[in-house]
Amino acid sequence: MTGYLNILLRLAIWFLLTADFGIANTIIGVCVALLLPRRANPGALKDWLHAIGEIIIAIPQAFIEAIEIMVRPHRYEAMTMEHVxxxxxPGLIFLDIFVITFTPKTIVLKYHEEGLYEVxxxxxxxxx
Structure with missing residues (x-):
């Protein structure tokens, strides 16, 4: 099941990069998604469902934060290190970085191989 989620994630990234939903591009995207190397240990289905839940929660949170920034300006900055x-x-790490960066108040500047995000x-x- 998680293999299918990895392929769907790769295909979604392909569509985001190409912005073309034509038949030929879809076939090329599926081929690319299938030909890219896979990791030996795919993420557990529970981890994928949790990540998708975080994305669903991040969408309204992003709108709330955007309105909050417009109404009450945020004048201070902070750099933090968060543990992975x-x-x-790698697919789940990408989704974690996406969720953090999707909200207007935070952005991931760097992913450290030691298992840290610089936020x-x-x-x-x-x-x-």
């Missing part, structure tokens, strides 16, 4: 959840596949945040008040 254990046993994450830039804007805040209303300076944290002590």
């Amino acid at each position: 959840k254990p046993q994450r596949t 830039h945040r804007i805040q209303r008040r300076k944290q002590s």
Whole structure:
């Protein structure tokens, strides 16, 4: 089941890159998604469902944060290091970075191979 989710993720990235839903492009995208190398240990289905749930929650959160930024300006910045959840596949790490970056107040600047995300945040008040 998680193999299908990996293929769907690759195909979604293909469509985002090409912005073409034609038959020929879809066939090429499926071929590329199938030919890209796979990892030996695919993520557990539970991890994928949790990541999809986080994406669903991030959509309204992004709208709320955008309105909050317009109504009450955020003048302070902070850099934090967040740990990657254990046993994450590259596909799940990509989805984690996507969720963090999707919301207007945060962006992932760098992924460290040691299992850390470097996250830039804007805040209303300076944290002590």
